[in-house]
Amino acid sequence: MSKWKDHFGFPETRGKYGFLxxxxxxxxxxxxxxxLSVLYFQVTANLPLPAIGLTLTIATVCTLPLSLITGNLVDRFGARHITAISQIIQAFGFLGYLFVHTLSSLFGTAFLVTMGSRVFFAASASLIVDIASPHERDRWFGLVGAIxxxxxxxxxxLAGFVMATNNPDMYHLLIGCSALCYLVAGCLLLRLPEPEQRHHMQVAKEPVGTIWQNHLFLVFLLCNVTFPxxxxxxxxALPVxxxxxxxxxxxxxxxxxxxNSLLIIGGQTLVVRILEPYRRTRSIGAAALTWGVSCSFFAIALLISRTILIPYLFLAVAIHTLASLLYGPAVSALIADLAPASQRGRYLATYEFVWGIASALAPALFSLLYVVTPTLPWILLVILISASGISMLWLERRLPARAVRANKPSNNS
Known part of the structure; x- marks a missing residue:
């Protein structure tokens, strides 16, 4: 590997440029x-905003179980095929968006797009594991997050320019380009050879329900709900x-x-490299502490002087982003190493299901708590994330050593 790649935390990518x-x-x-996910339908189909939001929410909730189904499909047919199919499904869904004029057609096409997205995230994590060398999984998850x-x-x-024109034709052009991107990605992935790790993996298949008998993993998932x-x-919550x-x-x-995006792009791979000698559970625990600090910062923002309010808010966002950098690659790689090889798709997809639950809960949770008092959502998160961080340290001794560490055991932690 090139020295500059290793210095900045990039994985070895030779022979894997097609997947990149x-x-x-x-x-x-x-x-x-x-x-444009909401504004597009308001501009091009003249649909009422509340109806658009409700329809998209219902479509999202209806697709939540697909994450669990996807895990079984990945273990049976391979992540490359399922990921490619998910991209092609999204391409057809976006093409359908070009012809949406009613709420019923919106629901049908949104269900297709959301279904493809749900399957993609549940399958692509396994694809990353198949692409990456076992000792570089954290780096690959970090690189993909930055990409x-x-x-x-x-x-x-580019979408900002389109929104500035408020021209329906430009909106249609952008959605058409998005559909083309998904179609190209899916077709290209189908043409690529099976990833090296998948090609050499010979494992015995296990019953579908075995994952639910792993009580340690279920406790781990429960502890991780607060993180997403x-x-x-x-x-x-931030804009409101x-x-x-x-x-x-x-x-x-x-x-x-x-x-937030710039910090992830510029810092994710470097943070992964810095954390490699340490236990993944410690990275997750550090993320819990960091999120607790950032949520506390947001909670007391109402008391901050106007003269320093703007830099204070940017500092809170930077701390919040640091927590994401600490958490994301570590937890995905930990689950990949925790899972038996024959069930890795199911384990990673079940974790994606937790993210789906969180994404469905978060808007309602924020709205209900915000009307009581604006700081209550942040205060509750501080309490929940503290409990999750402590639970993660409790789990550390009970998780297999192969899952806890990114590399061979060292004395740095």
Whole structure:
């Protein structure tokens, strides 16, 4: 491996450029659409905003069980095929968006897109494991996270120009480009050879329900529910809380979220490299502590002087982002090493199901607590994340050594 790659925490990518291209094209396609996910239907189909939000939410909730189903399919047919199929499903869904004029057609196409997205995230984690060498899984998860944020950033930048025109034809063009990205990524992935790790993996198949007998893993999942809630709260709660409760300038949320993306792009792989000698459970525990600090910062933002409020909020966002950098690659790699090889797809997909539950709960949880008092969502998160962090340290001694450490045991921790 090149010295510069190792220094900045990049994995060895030789012979895997085709898979990298697939991930980049997919991330760009997602970035084109996400900023327009609600506004598109309001501009092009003239549908009422509350009805759009409710329809998209119902479609999302209906697809939650697909994560669990996907895990079984991945273990049986391989992550490459299932990931490619998910991208093609999303491509057809986005093409359907070009013809949406009613709520019923919106639900049908949104269900297709959300189904593809749900299957993608449940399968792509296993694909990353198949691509990566066993000792580089953390680095690959970190690199993929950075790539996704680059795609979202570029796509969001282009989407901003389209939103400025308010021209339905431009909206249609952007959605068409997004569909093309998914179609290209899926077809390219189908043409690529089976990843090296998958090709050499010979394992005995185990019964589907075995995962539910692993009580240690179920406790681990329960302890991890709070982490995605914290991660999601930045995009869900920050815009409303900062502008309405804290009375900060309206440009702060967008700039803060841009800072979040830039920090992930520039720092994710480097953070993974720094953490490699340490236990993954310690990284997750550090993420819990860091999220607790950032949520506390947001909770007391109402008391901060106006003269330092803006830098204070950016500091809170930076701390919040650091927690995501500590948490994401470590937990995915830990689950991949915790799972038996024959059930790795099921284990990773079940964790994705937890993320799906959190994404469904987060908006409602924030709304209900916010109306009681604006700081209550942050206070509750501090309590929950503290309990999760302590639980993770309790689990550390009970988890297999192969899952706890990214590399061979060292004396650094």
């Amino acid at each position: 291209l697939v991930l980049i094209v997919d991330a760009f396609g997602a970035g084109l659409f996400l900023p 996704r944020n680059i795609g979202l950033g570029i796509g969001g930048f 809630l914290c991660a999601l709260m930045l995009t869900i 809380y900062v502008t309405e409760a804290v009375h900060a300038p309206g440009w702060i949320p967008g700039s803060a979220l841009m800072l």
